[in-house]
Amino acid sequence: MTDGDAGHRLAGGSRLARGLRRGAPVPAQLTVLSGPPGVGKGTVAARLKERCPWIWQSVSVTTRLRRPGETEGQEYFFATKDQFQQMVADGELLEWAENYGNLYGTPRAPVLQRLDKGLPALLELDVKGALQVRAAVPGALLVFLAPPTWEELVRRLTGRGTESPEVISRRLEAARYELAAESEFDITLVNTSVEDVCDQLVSLMLAQEPNGQTGNDCNPDPEGTRWQRLRP
Ligand code: 5GP
Numbered sequence: 001m002t003d004g005d006a007g008h009r010l011a012g013g014s015r016l017a018r019g020l021r022r023g024a025p026v027p028a029q030l031t032v033l034s035g036p037p038g039v040g041k042g043t044v045a046a047r048l049k050e051r052c053p054w055i056w057q058s059v060s061v062t063t064r065l066r067r068p069g070e071t072e073g074q075e076y077f078f079a080t081k082d083q084f085q086q087m088v089a090d091g092e093l094l095e096w097a098e099n100y101g102n103l104y105g106t107p108r109a110p111v112l113q114r115l116d117k118g119l120p121a122l123l124e125l126d127v128k129g130a131l132q133v134r135a136a137v138p139g140a141l142l143v144f145l146a147p148p149t150w151e152e153l154v155r156r157l158t159g160r161g162t163e164s165p166e167v168i169s170r171r172l173e174a175a176r177y178e179l180a181a182e183s184e185f186d187i188t189l190v191n192t193s194v195e196d197v198c199d200q201l202v203s204l205m206l207a208q209e210p211n212g213q214t215g216n217d218c219n220p221d222p223e224g225t226r227w228q229r230l231r232p
Contacts, residue, residue, distance in 0.1 A: 029115050029121070031122050031204060032133050038147075039156070041145045044197050059074070059077060060125075061103075063081050084096075087107075094107070096132075097128040104129070106129065106133075111123070122205070127181045142187070143186065146189070157171045
């Protein structure tokens with residue numbers, strides 16, 4: 001497929017088309033949704049889970065404390081620092097990174113099992129983790145979720161104004177670093193609307209339809225038969 005074909009097949013704004021010209025390896029089995037803190041990637045991933053429960057999403061391991069409403073094995077697997085470090089030592093994580101003093105990582109085995117079967121997988125990670133996945137799985141499609149404007153990101157990061165100025169300035173510094181990594185990604189989606197970003201992500205994941213159909217169709221398919229059909 002040429003870049004021109006991909007640009008033609010995928011709906012989206014000019015940044016999406018520009019991203020495709022960076023040489024995105026479409027079709028991709030492994031899609032990574034990433035972006036700076038506060039951009040809303042967790043919200044997009046959660047909404048996608050509601051809309052398209054048949055899109056398999058990896059559940060990360062973290063050492064951070066469980067928040068109210070979170071369930072073990074659903075949002076995260078919660079681990080102690082020792083348990084996490086043991087997983088790293090045993091090579092059980094595809095990638096891992098530290099965020100605000102907590103460790104986060106992607107269990108390797110479930111992702112590889114999925115890919116071995118020719119079925120797509122979606123990861124939602126910070127930028128450091130996404131770039132590690134690029135090295136570990138060269139064919140992965142790295143999607144950068146960008147804020148509509150820097151001011152909007154600052155507004156989201158400063159939130160309710162309850163955090164100390166040190167915490168806020170650390171967050172802004174991290175966001176600046178992560179925004180600068182955008183050019184290393186295959187595609188940029190601008191988060192002007194959670195629903196639009198979900199549509200575009202589904203289009204990207206379905207871009208491997210043999211008949212070239214992109215489709216934003218989100219019919220639940222718990223058996224995964226839709227993806228099975230996509231196998232050559
Ligand atoms: P939170 O604690 O708010 O759920 O997540 C904090 C940050 O960790 C977010 O930027 C999220 O994308 C990132 N994150 C979640 N899971 C993983 C993971 O498995 N690996 C990496 N590198 N980052 C993750």
